[in-house]
Amino acid sequence: MSDALKEDAALLFEAVREAGELGRSLTRRSDLQRWTKPDGSEVTEGDLAINVFFEERLKAVRPGYGWLSEETPDDPAERMKQDRLWIIDPIDGTRAFIEGRQEWCVAVALAVSGRPVLAAVYRPMRDEFYSAIAGEGALLNGSALEIPDSGSLEGANIAGNRKALASLSHHGIAADPSGSLPLQLRLAYVAAGRLDGAVSAGKRNDWDLAAGELLVIEAGGAVSGISGEGYIYNKPDPWQQGLVAAGAKRHAALINALRMT
Template sequence: MAEVNLQEVHDTLVSIAFEAGRMILAANPSSISTDTKLNAVDIVTETDQAVERMVLERLRAAYPAFHFVGEESYQPEVTAITAAPTFIVDPIDGTTNFVHSFPNACISLGLAVDRVPAVGVVYNPFQDLLFTGIRGQGSYMQRNASLAAGQGQGEKVRLPIGGGTRPLENLSTALVSIEYGSQRDGENFELKLRTFRKLAAAKESGGAMVGGLRSLGSAALNLCACAAGQLDMYWEGGCYAWDVAAGWCILIEAGGQMVSGNPGDWNPALDSRVYLAVRGASGGQKEIIEEFWKVIGDGRMDYKH
């Protein structure tokens, strides 16, 4: 296969993201049909499914030789991410936010080549906020992104915001994002709860006394906030490649780092389902990652595909 034109893919994905955004905004969460997958908090809506169908149709027309992995068309033990150029799509990341009209939901569109994120587009239509990244070309944030130039469209700001990569100090000064996920029992959940408690607890009681904990309800937006420098770290277990592929590219292009959410693994696979992201910094990345891993201790999260 000829070398992939990443800029062309990026432009196509941005166009698709805006179309998806219009579909999401046109939906009425109070009247659309919803269903559940794993349990009552693992929600899928007819809008998720309609957006993914649109994305698939557009991408197959533009890139018929590329592979496609989408959340709503995923088949356990059948769907796989190979070395081939592969679009990895979450039509609505943050569906629980979406059905509550809480404005922290987005479409996440990624392209992986050789199982490595190469293009990322994350668009929150509720805030008209666009994050993009192309391997080797940096990542950007744009407000009022869907408006016409000269009519309110925001400037494309290179990430991290302000251009600075201030050094990371330690967990006591860090703003860290965490998510409970949809699996609410078992050892993975218990490990999360133990880690959350230790992160929050005072040092006098054996905790890390982290600067602050946040939960945005969207893996893609958590990663983009890290890329922007708004969050220092993001720890997650249980999400899938479509949750992180686009944001992963945007994070790396902003100088950030993605390692495993389980201690000791500096090079996690795209579909490993266990992740720890850290923002770009002029120093301290390795040290704060190792400090976070010590909070986890000997525990390990293990999620099936």
């Protein structure tokens, strides 16, 4: 690992942990403002405050890196000029954050040439800090993660949206709709072996995927779209077509099962 990547990792991991603590402190406020976006999703003062925090701690410190955040208007032409890209989800699981539940996290990845090389997903309400460096493995609170794998889908605990799970129902999976669990935490749970896999049909935003993808890959798994093609980030449209994440053998079984539907 280069010295530059080590410095970026230290910067990223410290910033994500501090951002999570900021988010946790804001959950104690009873007057937290919130709004509905044009797409119908919700945003709060917490999302915006954490986004500003990252702009100060990451964007300002690395001005030559591109920027893609759920809470910043996207400028594809500008970000695509840069080989290195911060991919930010200030709060993944805003509904849980609003309702005072624990199922929310802060997630950031650094992508280089379209692929994530650093990732951090922090779940502050349980003090779970997931991190990964490309080629160096994935960790949960400092302990190495390794996905238990199998080529069988029978009894596998697969989280996802109902459309994707319906396509797998006749393969004997233990379907987990996980409506309250945001995508980044589903991916973190796959990396940690708490879920056997995660699937989702339809377009999924890059900021919902990039950090969690690296966690799964570095824990020995595989991540792709429904078609089986891998993700490339920093494209004009910042989204991917679907999600399939699991250990390498189970990932292949899931892709085959989805193709048969």
